[in-house]
Amino acid sequence: MRLAVIFEDTPPMADVRARSEPAHLAFLAAHRDEIKMAGGLRQEPGGPYTGGLWVFEVASKARAIELIEADPYHQAHPRPY
Numbered sequence: 001m002r003l004a005v006i007f008e009d010t011p012p013m014a015d016v017r018a019r020s021e022p023a024h025l026a027f028l029a030a031h032r033d034e035i036k037m038a039g040g041l042r043q044e045p046g047g048p049y050t051g052g053l054w055v056f057e058v059a060s061k062a063r064a065i066e067l068i069e070a071d072p073y074h075q076a077h078p079r080p081y
Contacts, residue, residue: 004065006041007052008080016077017049023072031067034058051079 037055
């Protein structure tokens with residue numbers, strides 16, 4: 001099942017990104033078989049991040065939610081999705 005999720009950053013996410021980026025990127029790499037595409041979203045090139053987008057290829061919506069909730073970014077500061 002292919003799913004796409006858009007995350008919305010809240011003000012505390014800038015600090016979370018700064019502290020947790022290496023762990024977040026390692027998490028994405030470890031799950032690349034299910035998280036096919038992932039990237040930060042900006043309003044303009046070079047501007048601050050305003051969210052993120054993931055494209056999943058997973059067995060179920062429940063599995064996508066498990067992955068989201070296991071991500072170091074989400075564990076440090078849950079954001080709307």
